Amino acid sequence: xxxxxxxxxxxxxxxxxxxxxxxxxxxxxxxxxxxxxxxxxxxxxxxxxxxxxxxxxxxxxxxxxxxxxxxxxxxxxxxxxxxxxxxxxxxxxxxxxxxxxxxxxxxxxxxxxxxx
Numbered sequence: 001x002x003x004x005x006x007x008x009x010x011x012x013x014x015x016x017x018x019x020x021x022x023x024x025x026x027x028x029x030x031x032x033x034x035x036x037x038x039x040x041x042x043x044x045x046x047x048x049x050x051x052x053x054x055x056x057x058x059x060x061x062x063x064x065x066x067x068x069x070x071x072x073x074x075x076x077x078x079x080x081x082x083x084x085x086x087x088x089x090x091x092x093x094x095x096x097x098x099x100x101x102x103x104x105x106x107x108x109x110x111x112x113x114x115x116x
Contacts, residue, residue: 048089060093
């Protein structure tokens with residue numbers, strides 16, 4: 001199945017646009033489309049909050065990383081400000097996604113077939 005993005009009015013793909021695409025191209029009703037998109041992102045967020053990695057084949061991996069506390073500096077005043085330890089979400093694109101972005105052909109297993 002090929003999903004077309006020509007109907008996007010802005011350069012960003014939003015949750016609302018995803019729901020519209022499901023409605024237009026797959027035939028779900030608008031409520032089901034919105035609920036499906038929301039459920040997907042809720043599942044991703046809940047998994048990350050619980051500390052689980054989210055791996056989407058052919059797309060990439062979302063992970064939670066813990067950053068240690070460190071000294072920071074206010075760029076305007078130069079004043080030292082402590083930066084607390086925190087958890088951050090990171091994303092690493094898959095090799096297949098990276099190859100597609102570069103315009104290389106990729107086979108079904110995600111292996112580049114051109115441009116090596």
